[in-house]
Structure formats: structure tokens, C-alpha cells
Amino acid sequence: MKYKIGVDIGGTNTDAVLIDSNHNCIKAAKTATTQDISQGFATVVQQVWTEQEPITGVFAGTTHAINSILEAKNLCKVGVLRLAGYQPDTLPSCFGWPDKLKQAVLHQCITLDGGYECDGREITPLNEYATRCAIETLANSGAQGIAVNGIFSALYPPQEQRVRQWIMDDLGNDFPITLSHEIGGIGFVERENAAILNTALQNNLKTGFIKLQDTLKKIGIHSPFYLVQNSGLLMSVEEAFKFPILTIAAGPKNSFTGGARLAGLEHAVVADIGGTSTDVGMIVNGYPRRSYKMSKVANIQLGFYMPDMLSIALGGGSCLTINDGLIQIGPVSVGSALRQRSRSFGGDQLTLTDAAIALGSVSINDVQQMMDKPLAEKVLIQAFQRVYQLYEKMAGANVDLPFVLVGGGASLIPSQYLSPQVILPPHWACANAYGAALSEMGATINTVIKLEDRSRLMKEYEQQVLSQAEQLGAVSPRIIEREVIPYHYSADKIAKLVMTAAGAYNPS
Amino acid sequence: MRVFSEKDIESLALGAALLGSGGGGNPFNAMMVTEHQIHQYGPVDIIKPTDLADDDLIVPIGFMGAPLISLERIPHTRELESVIAAIEKDYGRKLKALTITEIGGSNAFTPFYIAGKLGLPIVDADLIGRAFPELQMITTTVHNVKPDACYMADIFGNTIKLNCADLHAVEKYARQLTVAFGSSAAIALHVFSGASVKKVMIAGSISKACAIGHAILNARAQRLNVVEAVLAITHGRHLGEGVIIDIDQTIRDGFLNGHVIIQKTQDCHWQIKYQNEYLFVYENAKRMAATPDIIAIIDKDSGMPITSESMHYGLRVEIIAMPGPDIWYTEEGMQLVGPSRFMESESL
Numbered sequence: 001m002k003y004k005i006g007v008d009i010g011g012t013n014t015d016a017v018l019i020d021s022n023h024n025c026i027k028a029a030k031t032a033t034t035q036d037i038s039q040g041f042a043t044v045v046q047q048v049w050t051e052q053e054p055i056t057g058v059f060a061g062t063t064h065a066i067n068s069i070l071e072a073k074n075l076c077k078v079g080v081l082r083l084a085g086y087q088p089d090t091l092p093s094c095f096g097w098p099d100k101l102k103q104a105v106l107h108q109c110i111t112l113d114g115g116y117e118c119d120g121r122e123i124t125p126l127n128e129y130a131t132r133c134a135i136e137t138l139a140n141s142g143a144q145g146i147a148v149n150g151i152f153s154a155l156y157p158p159q160e161q162r163v164r165q166w167i168m169d170d171l172g173n174d175f176p177i178t179l180s181h182e183i184g185g186i187g188f189v190e191r192e193n194a195a196i197l198n199t200a201l202q203n204n205l206k207t208g209f210i211k212l213q214d215t216l217k218k219i220g221i222h223s224p225f226y227l228v229q230n231s232g233l234l235m236s237v238e239e240a241f242k243f244p245i246l247t248i249a250a251g252p253k254n255s256f257t258g259g260a261r262l263a264g265l266e267h268a269v270v271a272d273i274g275g276t277s278t279d280v281g282m283i284v285n286g287y288p289r290r291s292y293k294m295s296k297v298a299n300i301q302l303g304f305y306m307p308d309m310l311s312i313a314l315g316g317g318s319c320l321t322i323n324d325g326l327i328q329i330g331p332v333s334v335g336s337a338l339r340q341r342s343r344s345f346g347g348d349q350l351t352l353t354d355a356a357i358a359l360g361s362v363s364i365n366d367v368q369q370m371m372d373k374p375l376a377e378k379v380l381i382q383a384f385q386r387v388y389q390l391y392e393k394m395a396g397a398n399v400d401l402p403f404v405l406v407g408g409g410a411s412l413i414p415s416q417y418l419s420p421q422v423i424l425p426p427h428w429a430c431a432n433a434y435g436a437a438l439s440e441m442g443a444t445i446n447t448v449i450k451l452e453d454r455s456r457l458m459k460e461y462e463q464q465v466l467s468q469a470e471q472l473g474a475v476s477p478r479i480i481e482r483e484v485i486p487y488h489y490s491a492d493k494i495a496k497l498v499m500t501a502a503g504a505y506n507p508s
Numbered sequence: 509m510r511v512f513s514e515k516d517i518e519s520l521a522l523g524a525a526l527l528g529s530g531g532g533g534n535p536f537n538a539m540m541v542t543e544h545q546i547h548q549y550g551p552v553d554i555i556k557p558t559d560l561a562d563d564d565l566i567v568p569i570g571f572m573g574a575p576l577i578s579l580e581r582i583p584h585t586r587e588l589e590s591v592i593a594a595i596e597k598d599y600g601r602k603l604k605a606l607t608i609t610e611i612g613g614s615n616a617f618t619p620f621y622i623a624g625k626l627g628l629p630i631v632d633a634d635l636i637g638r639a640f641p642e643l644q645m646i647t648t649t650v651h652n653v654k655p656d657a658c659y660m661a662d663i664f665g666n667t668i669k670l671n672c673a674d675l676h677a678v679e680k681y682a683r684q685l686t687v688a689f690g691s692s693a694a695i696a697l698h699v700f701s702g703a704s705v706k707k708v709m710i711a712g713s714i715s716k717a718c719a720i721g722h723a724i725l726n727a728r729a730q731r732l733n734v735v736e737a738v739l740a741i742t743h744g745r746h747l748g749e750g751v752i753i754d755i756d757q758t759i760r761d762g763f764l765n766g767h768v769i770i771q772k773t774q775d776c777h778w779q780i781k782y783q784n785e786y787l788f789v790y791e792n793a794k795r796m797a798a799t800p801d802i803i804a805i806i807d808k809d810s811g812m813p814i815t816s817e818s819m820h821y822g823l824r825v826e827i828i829a830m831p832g833p834d835i836w837y838t839e840e841g842m843q844l845v846g847p848s849r850f851m852e853s854e855s856l
Binding site: 282393 | 536537540541543544545574576577579580581582583584585586621663664687690691808822824
């Protein structure tokens with residue numbers, strides 16, 4: 001028997017599970033996330049693994065990148081090269097970003113000749129001399145990385161690729177660089193935002209990911225280590241060095257897929273009830289439904305696909321305010337300080353966990369019951385109703401969909417609400433790590449095709465992407481994404497093609 | 509006169525998106541450009557048509573082309589300034605004010621890109637009162653006012669003057685030029701006197717859009733029902749709600765044609781047909797609303813109006829219809845933009 005380890009490094013807790021090749025959850029562990037994330041990582045991995053269990057792979061989802069962005073910490077200064085030969089100045093780089101983050105990240109933006117029209121004509125050709133001078137200016141004045149963004153580069157990448165070569169000529173192969181077309185689609189501002197943040201994260205995340213990799217070696221696990229991407233697919237550590245921004249939404253994705261699979265379901269609505277907030281998502285055919293609204297992180301538009309998600313500020317640490325029988329739950333939470341600040345633990349703040357303890361739906365040793373039962377029951381009914389409202393919104397017309405509850409706060413929901421349709425699956429507290437362990441290996445092709453050759457090209461690319469996925473270790477991969485975006489304004493009828501193939505990871 | 513400042517931007521964007529009836533483009537980039545220009549050049553004065561002298565020179569300015577381009581090729585302001593400069597040169601005098609071509613969608617913001625920089629006020633009016641797909645679908649066609657001349661410019665400031673017999677001819681040739689310009693061009697369809705503005709333009713468009721946007725923001729802040737707030741201020745009616753389960757769209761002759769199916773229950777679904785703008789709403793097979801009514805699809809969670817190019821499977825939405833400007837319900841108006849004009853789309 002071979003095993004896999006899934007780890008979820010969250011803002012509050014780090015979870016791990018060990019699963020066998022039949023996807024049974026063998027062991028689970030949870031600990032508080034540590035300042036240096038590799039410590040908590042080491043703790044949980046050691047708790048679930050012994051040398052008797054041979055490991056195929058260790059898969060981790062981490063909030064490291066998203067927290068760096070939210071706290072504007074450990075980011076490097078990024079110079080921006082815009083390829084836009086008509087020299088627009090109506091939208092400066094990082095416009096509308098939170099001040100603190102902008103100050104931490106943006107070094108300087110230089111607009112250069114280049115860019116394309118939608119039909120592939122160059123707005124102006126690149127100017128090699130001016131571009132090389134700009135690269136030198138950025139590096140000499142203290143830029144620690146460079147993001148390159150050209151008009152319509154998502155459809156026509158060659159100019160950005162030439163600029164990367166010039167940067168590498170001058171600053172070497174290790175200098176952090178992001179080409180916007182490699183991480184974004186149409187949408188100049190969103191693509192540039194993502195490219196800048198990606199560049200800013202590269203150095204620090206590289207250090208963090210290497211530490212996790214080294215930790216595993218020290219523990220004695222020498223099997224491949226992968227990170228979970230926003231899409232739910234695995235990414236090699238080397239890829240993650242280049243594209244750390246692609247790891248920011250792995251957390252909710254892992255909880256939703258993990259929750260549905262723990263309950264044995266391919267279609268379900270899943271609630272991840274944490275300490276501070278509850279996220280609700282929908283699983284269709286085993287995958288999280290994507291949101292098509294513009295994704296925002298720290299109030300910055302990134303233009304990524306993220307899991308379709310509804311959130312409310314309600315979790316185990318939510319503070320309770322009770323006035324004349326009127327109960328207000330949250331939005332403030334004691335978060336990770338639950339065991340210091342909650343009344344039942346001797347603290348000063350009444351929380352949702354106190355209500356659950358009073359009602360007996362959560363049993364913890366050596367705590368006092370701080371609420372009377374009827375009140376506690378009213379509080380928990382209200383909490384469940386608010387979570388259930390998200391289910392109703394998410395499910396829409398699909399009123400028969402099961403509702404799966406997971407996350408550290410899932411047990412707060414009184415058992416009387418559980419039914420064949422409202423499910424608390426086994427290992428509910430570690431659904432996120434279980435979701436990480438189930439992550440699949442995949443390959444993506446992102447290219448521009450001529451529509452007249454569409455059917456022939458689609459078949460060719462299907463074969464190509466399937467064999468790429470197989471080479472990476474995916475077992476009997478299938479096409480999970482096939483998107484053709486016709487570009488109707490161009491003369492020769494072209495379209496952008498995005499195709500992804502994926503399968504369970506099991507390298508031969 | 510009132511002053512348009514940074515705090516009005518979001519209201520205008522929400523109102524403009526709602527009045528766009530699904531078309532006119534997403535005003536996201538336009539909002540940011542306007543915010544940047546107001547930071548640079550200060551707030552913009554908004555004046556009423558009645559504040560104008562009859563012989564004042566006024567230009568409605570906007571962008572023509574594919575809304576998609578504005579998501580990628582961020583505007584300069586040179587293209588707009590070149591149009592203004594060419595007009596001032598030909599007419600031998602300075603403009604008194606700018607005004608809006610189309611209040612629905614991102615063109616609601618276009619004059620704001622240069623008003624502060626050129627020190628010009630913006631007249632609270634527009635030529636449509638919503639958004640429509642074709643260039644001649646503006647009030648001057650109903651009033652039979654021929655364009656004196658049209659001016660277009662590209663991002664480098666290259667300017668072209670079109671002396672056309674009517675707006676149908678302008679639509680034909682300007683559409684081709686726009687493609688040569690990279691599928692988006694700055695355009696002034698008319699050069700108006702103050703007297704013509706008072707006669708042919710729909711007055712109060714900016715105020716109306718801002719009031720709608722303000723109502724949405726207010727409802728959201730007070731956790732009230734956004735849809736009810738919109739219906740109250742627009743005298744609209746609620747048609748239905750549900751989840752988008754199917755979108756079928758094709759691009760034909762430069763327009764986004766298609767339909768969307770919104771499911772309420774197993775037995776009840778809504779179908780909305782569109783050509784850039786939402787034109788017809790059906791409940792099962794029964795027509796419930798049609799152009800020139802302004803049809804809007806609103807995201808249930810955020811209260812945001814959803815444009816036709818950004819609709820997607822699984823969105824939870826509300827459908828509403830609001831009365832359009834009176835001029836479109838006259839005989840001439842109905843001929844130009846009424847249901848019969850779009851029957852081809854209806855039979856899609």
C-alpha cells in the first residue's frame with residue numbers, strides 16, 4: 001500500500017492527513033500555525049506519518065502568499081515595464097491599491113514602445129535600446145524584480161518574451177521576472193496587478209517553499225512535494241517559485257473538495273466553518289464551481305478564476321452580544337485566541353463556542369459552562385440559520401443538493417440539525433487537508449488557434465495536453481477544461497484556447 | 509450647477525451600468541480613469557442644458573467600437589483632445605462644454621476623462637437615455653437632425669472628419685474606420701449649438717444615473733433590498749429571479765447576439781434575448797418585456813447590474829424592466845428602436 005499526505009497551512013491552524021491509495025483517511029492531525037510555517041508543518045506531518053508508510057507524494061495548500069499580501073509583509077520592490085507605444089498615462093500602476101501595499105511593492109513604472117492591437121498588429125515595434133536602458137535604470141535604482149505587461153500580450157506574447165531575454169541578459173537568470181501573459185488573460189489592469197504581486201512574492205515564497213521541502217527531507221520523506229494551485233491542480237515547487245500568486249486560493253478549494261469527498265458526494269454544497277468566518281461553496285462533478293465575478297484580493301482586481309464562494313463573518317470565535325433577548329453573532333471574532341479570550345476558558349468574551357459548550361454539542365475538558373441552555377440553543381439556532389441561508393443562495397434551484405459541514409467550527413452546529421441532507425462527514429475538522437491530499441496532477445495548454453482549423457487543432461491539442469499530464473504523473477488523465485474564446489475583431493478569425501487535462505497523481 | 513467629484517464616481521458607474529440594459533460595456537476601467545483624472549485636474553462642473561446660451565458650441569464625445577478593447581487598451585486622452593482640437597479649429601472658436609453621447613455603460617464617463625484637463629463643464633444630458641447597439645439609434649435621428657460633420661481620432665491623435673448625409677452612412681463608414689483604429693475610436697457624432705442641445709438631447713441623464721447608483725449604494729449600506737430600491741427610483745417592475753443555466757451567444761457583424769436562460773423552478777424559466785443590449789424577456793413562451801424598456805439583470809448578492817458580455821453560468825440574478833426615455837415610445841422612436849426593429853434577434 002502507498003500513501004499520500006495532504007497538508008493545509010491556514011492562517012490559524014495547520015492540518016495534515018494521511019490517505020491510502022483508496023483515498024481512505026488513515027490519520028489526521030491539527031496544530032496551531034507557527035510564525036515560521038515549517039515548524040507547524042513538521043509537527044503535523046510527523047503526527048500522521050511513520051516510516052512504515054511509503055509515500056507517493058506530499059501535497060500542501062498554504063495561505064503564506066495571501067497573508068503576505070494582506071499584511072504587506074515580506075514583499076520585494078517591483079519595477080514595471082509597460083509595453084504601450086502610445087504612452088497612455090491615465091491609469092498608473094497599482095492604481096486603487098491599499099497605500100501600505102502599494103508602498104511596499106511598487107518601485108517605478110516605465111512605459112516603453114511596443115504593445116499590440118487586438119488584431120495582432122504592433123501598436124509600435126519594441127525599441128531594444130530604450131528597453132535595455134529602462135531595465136538598467138530599474139535595477140540600478142533598487143528594483144528587486146521586474147513585471148512586464150504589454151497591451152494585448154495575453155493574445156500575442158512575443159514582445160514580452162523578447163523583453164524577458166533582455167532582462168536575463170542584463171540581470172541574470174535568478175532575477176525575479178513575471179511576464180503578464182503567463183498569469184492573466186484579457187484585462188490590462190488585472191493582468192498587471194497579478195504580475196506585480198507575483199513578482200513581489202517570488203523571493204520570499206521561494207525561501208518558504210524550500211524550507212518546507214527541506215523539512216520533509218529532515219523528517220525522512222523523500223517523495224515529491226507539490227503545492228496546490230487555485231485551480232486545485234498540483235504545481236511543482238519549481239513552478240511555484242515562478243508563479244506563487246497561483247497558490248492564493250487553494251484553501252477554500254481544498255475544504256470544498258475535501259468535504260464533498262469525505263461525505264462520498266460528487267455534487268454538494270459545502271460549508272467550511274472556521275474560527276472567524278464561514279465560506280460556502282458548491283461542488284459539481286467533484287470540482288468546485290468557479291466564480292465568474294471578478295476576483296478581488298486585498299481589494300485588488302486580479303482577473304483570476306476563484307472558487308464560487310459566499311462568506312459571512314461567523315465562526316467558532318465569533319463574539320456574542322445579547323441585549324434584551326436580541327442576539328448578535330459576530331462580525332468580530334476572537335480568532336485564534338479562543339482559548340485565551342473565550343468565557344468558558346476563563347476569558348472575558350462570550351463566543352459562539354461558549355454557546356456550543358453550554359449546550360453540550362462541543363465537549364472540552366476542564367471548561368465551565370457560561371450560558372444557560374435555552375439561550376445557548378437560541379444562539380446556535382440563529383447561527384445555523386445564517387449558515388443555511390448561504391446554502392439556499394448557493395444551491396439556488398437545486399434544492400435537493402446535500403449540505404456538507406466541515407472545518408473546525410462544524411461541530412458547533414447542534415446534532416438535531418443533522419439529517420441525510422445536512423451532513424457532518426468523518427474527519428470534518430481536517431477536510432481541507434484531505435482536499436489537498438486528493439489534488440490531481442494536470443497540464444494546461446494556453447494558446448491562440450485559427451478557427452478555420454478548429455476541429456483538427458482541438459484534437460491535436462487534446463492529445464498533446466493529455467500526454468503532457470501523463471508525463472507529469474497523472475493516471476488516465478481526462479480533459480477537465482476546454483475554453484475557446486473567439487477573437488472576432490481580428491481579420492483571420494482566431495481564438496484563444498485554454499485546455500487542461502488532469503488525473504490522480506501516481507507516478508510510475 | 510453642481511460639482512462632480514470622486515465620491516460621485518461609484519454612483520454614476522452603477523447607474524450607468526443599470527441604464528445600459530446589459531450593453532455599453534462594463535464601466536470598471538472607465539471609473540478608475542475618471543478617478544485618476546479627478547485626482548490630477550480636480551472635480552468637474554455639471555451644468556444644465558438651460559444654462560447654455562443658444563449659440564454656445566457643445567460636443568457630445570464618446571468611444572465607438574468593441575467594449576472589450578477598453579479592458580485592454582487603456583485610454584490616452586490624446587484621442588479625445590484631438591477630436592476637440594479639430595472641431596475648435598474648423599469652427600474657429602472654443603467649446604463651451606462637453607456632453608455625453610450614451611449614458612448607458614462606460615461612455616457615461618468619457619467626457620470626464622478630459623473635462624478637468626480642458627477646464628470644460630459637462631452638460632447633464634445625453635443622446636440615448638440608455639444604451640443601444642447602433643450609432644444612428646440616438647435622439648437626433650428621431651428629430652431628423654443631420655450631423656453637421658463627425659470627427660474621429662485614434663490613440664495617436666490622428667483625426668478624420670466625416671461629411672456624411674446622415675447617421676446611417678456614418679454608422680457604415682465609421683464602423684470600418686474603427687476597425688482600422690484597433691476596434692475602438694474616439695468619436696463626436698454631432699457638433700451642437702446650445703439651442704440644439706436644449707431641443708434634441710435628453711436632459712438630466714447624469715443626475716438620473718447618479719440617483720439610481722446612490723439608491724443602490726444606500727440600500728446596500730443599510731442592508732435593504734437593492735432591487736426594491738432600484739424599482740422605487742426608476743418606476744420599474746420586477747419580472748423574476750433565478751439562476752443562469754444556459755448562455756448561447758455568437759458574434760455577428762460586430763455585435764454580441766444571443767440569449768440567456770434563467771431558471772426559477774423546474775417548470776419556470778426566463779429567456780432574455782440580446783444584441784449587445786437586452787431586448788426581450790420571456791417567461792416560458794410569453795413575452796414579458798421588450799425594447800425600448802430598459803431590461804436589467806442584477807446580481808442578487810451584490811446588487812451589481814450584469815452586462816451581457818460578463819454573464820456566466822451559475823450567477824444568481826433578478827430580472828427587472830424599467831421605462832426608457834419617452835422619445836423612444838413615439839411612433840418614430842418605435843420605428844428606430846422598438847421590437848419590430850429587432851425582430852430578427854427575436855426569432856433567433
